[in-house]
Amino acid sequence: MKLRKLTALVATTALCAPMAFAADMADEMTIVSWGGAYSNSQIKAYNEPYAEKTGVKIINDESSAEAVAKLRAMDEAGNVTWDVVDVVAADAMRLCDEGLAMEIDPDEHLAPAPDGTSAEEDFGDLLVSDCFIPQIVYSTTFGYRTDLVGDTAPTSVCDVFDLEAYPGKRALEKRPINNMEWALLCDGVAKEEVYDVLETEEGQERALAKLDTIKDNVIWWSAGADTPQLLADGEVVMGSTYNGRLFSVIEEQDQPVAMLWDAQVFDLDGWIIPAGLSDERKARALDYIYFATDTQRLADQAKYISYGPARASSAPLVGQHAELGIDMAPHMPTDPENATNTFLYNYSFWADYRDDIDAKFQAWLAK
Amino acid sequence: MALTPVQNQTPAFTAAVAACAGGFFGLFVGTAQGSGLLGLVIGAVLLGAMGFAFTHMLDQQKPIRWATTAIFGVLGFLFGGLPAAVLGLLFGWFAGWFTFWLATSSYRKRLPPYLTPGQVLWHFSFRVICGAIFVFLITPILVVMPLSFNAENFFTFTPEMLRFDPEGYSLRHYRDFFTNDDWQQALWNSLSIAPMATLLSVSFGTLAAIGLSQPHVPFRRAIMAVLISPMIVPLIISAAGMYFFYSRIGLQGTYFGVVLAHAALGIPFVIITVTATLVGFDRSLTRAAANMGAGPITTFFRIQMPLILPGVISGGLFAFITSFDEVVVVLFVGSAGQKTLPWQMFTGLREQISPTILAVATILVGISICLLTTVEFLRRRSERLRGMSPS
Numbered sequence: 001m002k003l004r005k006l007t008a009l010v011a012t013t014a015l016c017a018p019m020a021f022a023a024d025m026a027d028e029m030t031i032v033s034w035g036g037a038y039s040n041s042q043i044k045a046y047n048e049p050y051a052e053k054t055g056v057k058i059i060n061d062e063s064s065a066e067a068v069a070k071l072r073a074m075d076e077a078g079n080v081t082w083d084v085v086d087v088v089a090a091d092a093m094r095l096c097d098e099g100l101a102m103e104i105d106p107d108e109h110l111a112p113a114p115d116g117t118s119a120e121e122d123f124g125d126l127l128v129s130d131c132f133i134p135q136i137v138y139s140t141t142f143g144y145r146t147d148l149v150g151d152t153a154p155t156s157v158c159d160v161f162d163l164e165a166y167p168g169k170r171a172l173e174k175r176p177i178n179n180m181e182w183a184l185l186c187d188g189v190a191k192e193e194v195y196d197v198l199e200t201e202e203g204q205e206r207a208l209a210k211l212d213t214i215k216d217n218v219i220w221w222s223a224g225a226d227t228p229q230l231l232a233d234g235e236v237v238m239g240s241t242y243n244g245r246l247f248s249v250i251e252e253q254d255q256p257v258a259m260l261w262d263a264q265v266f267d268l269d270g271w272i273i274p275a276g277l278s279d280e281r282k283a284r285a286l287d288y289i290y291f292a293t294d295t296q297r298l299a300d301q302a303k304y305i306s307y308g309p310a311r312a313s314s315a316p317l318v319g320q321h322a323e324l325g326i327d328m329a330p331h332m333p334t335d336p337e338n339a340t341n342t343f344l345y346n347y348s349f350w351a352d353y354r355d356d357i358d359a360k361f362q363a364w365l366a367k
Numbered sequence: 368m369a370l371t372p373v374q375n376q377t378p379a380f381t382a383a384v385a386a387c388a389g390g391f392f393g394l395f396v397g398t399a400q401g402s403g404l405l406g407l408v409i410g411a412v413l414l415g416a417m418g419f420a421f422t423h424m425l426d427q428q429k430p431i432r433w434a435t436t437a438i439f440g441v442l443g444f445l446f447g448g449l450p451a452a453v454l455g456l457l458f459g460w461f462a463g464w465f466t467f468w469l470a471t472s473s474y475r476k477r478l479p480p481y482l483t484p485g486q487v488l489w490h491f492s493f494r495v496i497c498g499a500i501f502v503f504l505i506t507p508i509l510v511v512m513p514l515s516f517n518a519e520n521f522f523t524f525t526p527e528m529l530r531f532d533p534e535g536y537s538l539r540h541y542r543d544f545f546t547n548d549d550w551q552q553a554l555w556n557s558l559s560i561a562p563m564a565t566l567l568s569v570s571f572g573t574l575a576a577i578g579l580s581q582p583h584v585p586f587r588r589a590i591m592a593v594l595i596s597p598m599i600v601p602l603i604i605s606a607a608g609m610y611f612f613y614s615r616i617g618l619q620g621t622y623f624g625v626v627l628a629h630a631a632l633g634i635p636f637v638i639i640t641v642t643a644t645l646v647g648f649d650r651s652l653t654r655a656a657a658n659m660g661a662g663p664i665t666t667f668f669r670i671q672m673p674l675i676l677p678g679v680i681s682g683g684l685f686a687f688i689t690s691f692d693e694v695v696v697v698l699f700v701g702s703a704g705q706k707t708l709p710w711q712m713f714t715g716l717r718e719q720i721s722p723t724i725l726a727v728a729t730i731l732v733g734i735s736i737c738l739l740t741t742v743e744f745l746r747r748r749s750e751r752l753r754g755m756s757p758s
Contacts, residue, residue, distance in 0.1 A: 037719065
């Protein structure tokens with residue numbers, strides 16, 4: 001009899017334990033981001049002030065790279081453990097389509113600009129999806145070793161394809177996006193027509209043929225940290241990566257590297273809130289988002305990393321680097337000096353053609 | 368010590384064998400410099416010529432060897448500064464020793480006289496192959512260690528490091544590890560998960576092993592196979608399965624979830640080591656204890672446990688290392704609150720190649736070496752106690 005009572009007690013405790021965990025979640029939240037210097041800038045600009053203001057315990061997860069897959073798994077397992085997730089715009093669109101992210105009403109859920117402009121107007125065109133709260137504009141561009149390129153530094157993206165003037169290895173991302181556009185551009189296609197050409201079978205062949213000319217000299221990267229490492233090693237002469245990484249290599253790590261802003265490709269990164277959170281957690285996540293995407297906070301982030309704030313009203317507030325004390329504005333991808341020739345990541349094109357071109361690109365890589 | 372009387376070799380033989388060895392080294396050096404073939408030819412010609420020449424000057428062994436060492440050292444210095452000079456000295460010393468070793472037939476002295484030339488060749492080839500395997504296994508680990516003292520933030524041997532300039536080295540990555548909250552939290556998580564998982568693995572694994580070693584237990588083999596399966600099933604499969612199962616019962620993302628998952632992975636190691644120790648365990652001892660009035664529990668703790676303890680401890684150490692080094696399962700079963708050291712290293716390596724990872728790796732290699740030394744020490748002790756080894 002005694003034993004049976006004990007068993008019952010143990011069983012009830014075991015059953016209650018998970019509920020107990022769920023109940024005190026509200027003053028704790030998990031924020032998912034990319035790690036490295038980028039997470040660091042968010043922690044400094046958003047998380048620390050927010051924790052100080054509200055007393056919430058913030059857990060930082062660095063899983064943004066596999067956010068889509070993990071959110072799918074969480075949804076299937078019926079156990080969403082993330083509260084706010086940092087993803088690129090393309091991923092946000094996918095998550096939104098699959099119903100894995102919550103839809104946001106900018107004017108209700110986001111702070112207006114200090115002068116009273118509504119959030120919808122302040123973010124403007126950058127609100128590319130109903131679930132996506134833009135945070136930064138970043139760009140994928142080239143960096144080159146100043147000591148390995150000879151007397152004339154490269155000035156055009158087509159110098160990447162010029163093995164005679166700039167012999168040596170190049171680092172390119174292991175995916176068709178951006179590479180195909182650059183290849184066509186340097187094969188004589190006008191900038192406005194790049195996507196019209198890339199739609200066609202011949203156009204795709206043409207881009208791959210152009211890439212073929214440098215294929216033997218390419219090191220393919222897949223993580224943002226690869227190109228900075230390869231540049232620092234002198235293993236590559238030039239390589240594409242995110243502009244913030246190059247900023248860190250040049251200004252913070254003092255490496256002999258310079259930026260080639262020509263034909264940089266803008267992309268957006270921002271927050272989503274997973275669908276299916278409990279009311280308490282959803283309220284907490286929305287509160288965080290409201291705080292972290294206001295005009296001042298977005299401008300603050302630019303003190304730690306050279307990505308452009310997504311709000312128009314934040315731009316004038318961008319100041320100096322928190323440690324180096326240099327002006328950040330000239331390092332922003334959106335600075336007029338740097339933005340003379342730019343692309344914007346074409347979401348609709350790549351949503352339609354990504355699978356197809358990906359397959360061709362992978363087959364070409366394996367050849 | 369000479370087993371076989373020897374006489375000096377002909378210049379042709381020495382030159383040919385030395386050329387082969389030179390070609391072998393030249394291939395590696397040449398490949399590293401961009402042209403394997405050129406390296407092979409240069410190496411072969413160089414050592415071949417040395418072999419041929421030295422056979423004629425056998426009475427001058429000492430001065431010639433010193434000279435070779437010095438010449439290679441100077442050549443290395445001219446080519447690539449201090450580090451190359453050290454390599455040059457080493458290679459020069461080896462080349463001098465090797466040619467005379469061949470020319471004077473010293474290699475034959477210690478082998479039995481009845482061996483055919485083929486057997487002699489195999490005797491040394493076997494050693495070279497073993498050495499090569501050892502080098503390929505150990506070099507990647509050794510390369511990491513000096514890099515962890517890099518003063519820069521990249522995985523790069525900087526020119527300062529290659530010059531052995533103290534400026535090029537620093538402990539900043541070790542400092543980062545010990546002061547950075549992320550790393551400290553990860554270390555703390557690992558240190559609180561691994562011992563708990565080990566405790567569970569050891570208790571369950573030992574009990575299972577003892578039970579399964581009783582001859583009268585039905586379906587012994589089948590049960591054993593199920594218990595060992597986490598070791599055989601691909602980790603990613605176990606991890607995905609655990610993820611969905613633990614999510615349903617509310618254990619996903621909790622400390623106990625991760626501990627349980629790691630315990631399941633560690634149990635096979637404990638079962639295997641304890642079963643192996645039980646093979647040498649004399650069952651009549653437990654019967655004797657029972658005969659003298661000891662209950663099963665007393666018998667276990669007073670008689671059986673002390674005798675199988677080495678197996679239990681080494682199984683426990685394996686279980687500890689499994690949990691401590693594990694990254695796949697914790698990525699699924701844990702949440703960011705249970706981020707362990709390997710997890711932190713994994714994300715760090717992907718998102719930001721920072722030598723702090725190398726510093727941690729060096730520390731972990733040190734810990735692993737200590738643990739494995741302990742295991743080996745215990746194993747020897749257990750063998751000695753059971754009289755399996757005469758020492």
